[in-house]
Amino acid sequence: MARPTPALSALAALALCACGVDVKMDAAQDVHAFFKAVQADDRAGFQRHVDRAALRSNLKSQLGGAVAGEQGAMLGAILSGSAGDRMVDQMITPETFRIAWRQSGVSPDKVPSAAELAVVLKKLGDTRTCLPQGRGGDCVMTFEKQGEVWRLVEIRATGLQTK
Numbered sequence: 001m002a003r004p005t006p007a008l009s010a011l012a013a014l015a016l017c018a019c020g021v022d023v024k025m026d027a028a029q030d031v032h033a034f035f036k037a038v039q040a041d042d043r044a045g046f047q048r049h050v051d052r053a054a055l056r057s058n059l060k061s062q063l064g065g066a067v068a069g070e071q072g073a074m075l076g077a078i079l080s081g082s083a084g085d086r087m088v089d090q091m092i093t094p095e096t097f098r099i100a101w102r103q104s105g106v107s108p109d110k111v112p113s114a115a116e117l118a119v120v121l122k123k124l125g126d127t128r129t130c131l132p133q134g135r136g137g138d139c140v141m142t143f144e145k146q147g148e149v150w151r152l153v154e155i156r157a158t159g160l161q162t163k
Helices: 006-040 043-048 051-065 069-081 082-089 094-103 114-120
Strands: 128-132 139-146 149-155
Touching: 006 114, 006 128, 006 139, 006 149, 043 069, 043 082, 043 094, 051 082, 051 149, 069 082, 069 149, 114 128
Parallel strands: none
Antiparallel strands: 128 139, 139 149
């Protein structure tokens, strides 16, 4: 059996070290495309970068957990059926994400470049990454590699609490 040459070993080590950077840059390109679709109200581009079933489940879980008591039980029953699917689907649109984007205080006039996004994305494994709130903060949006495309699978909804 042939032994690897030092040059081949160094090349393999370099490829392994760059793997994390490649994952973040790969994800950043699709996250950038997602934000461009949101900004342009490009529904087809938006749909390409959203896992609607996963995002629907994520939002229903957060909505159901935000309300306590009898009202929470009623909301849980509504959310568990097809009416809940339709209700949450109304929230998964480019327009809704533009509203959230504006309320975040970040100007929706300029979409961050893929290079800018790659710097801030937090790698959660080889197939998951997220956009954190601030440096090292909690994940606000989580994307997952599905086939050749990174898709939004989770979003942290804020302000979902009852009085």
